[in-house]
Amino acid sequence: MDTQNPSVRPHAQSRNSGKNHPHRRTSGRARPGGGVIHDNTRHTTRFTVIGNHLTQHPDLSLLAIGLACHIQSLPTGAGIDIKSLAARFPEGPTRIAAALRELETHGYLSRTRERTPTGRIVTRTVSCNQPGRRRDDDTSETAPPKRPTPRTAAAPQRKPARPKALPAVPKPAYSSPTLLQTATEVLAGLRRTDPRLLLSATDTEHLAPGVAAWLERDLTPTAVRHALTSGLPNEPLHRPAALLAHRLTAQLPPLPPFRVPNPPPVVRLPLRNCETCDRGYRGPDPRNCQGCASGTG
16 A cells, blocks of 8 residues: 555655656645545554555455455464354454365465374464565565685585384284285275375385284274274375374274173984884994994894
């Protein structure tokens, strides 16, 4: 806006007058037909400096501009999730979520998913009051020019960091090739339910014992597949194998109750008549009783 921001220190007046800018209005008079007239008072406490590139953004909605101003006025660490903002303002979660996406698209907001040391996934939100500029950007007008530094020997290139090892998974009490094969098939089929769960052969080999530990607890492959794929976040999964390893460990069901095995059924031989002595008997010989068969009858 042409009117100076009363919250910013006054700058030195330019020697160039309005004649060098024919399109600039130097008069304080309002436009014909009405227009805003500012009655400004300089703030000395509890104020926030916000750029006109945000307040007069040509593409952002009014809700997004107002929400960005509110977020920039909050202290570090304040909650700005959709649930907190919906409880603070009369707009519903749907409109607030759309406004946050607008700010994220134009660089005023950055949201990333991070895992805490306890395994909990949280959203890290960063508010940027001037997109495209960093805090340590020395190309700003107030920063002094950098002095040329003398050339030094090239630093040795660091080896790329090894990928972080996957968390440990439970082990079955009695492993068998058939059980591990079933567990491998469960893991290989997860991508059909959610394409983000495409696992490598190394990750599958690491997770297979954990799935086998679930299967030996009287769970069907369908139940294990549902436990691993339900309730996943909507954001991209950077390490799906780590997420599955955490679920296999944290949600491991208890062992089934001990059941006493049923005794084997008693086999009763059919009653027959001996062909020699005509006595009834039960025995494996279909013709003679034990006495006649041994010659003692």
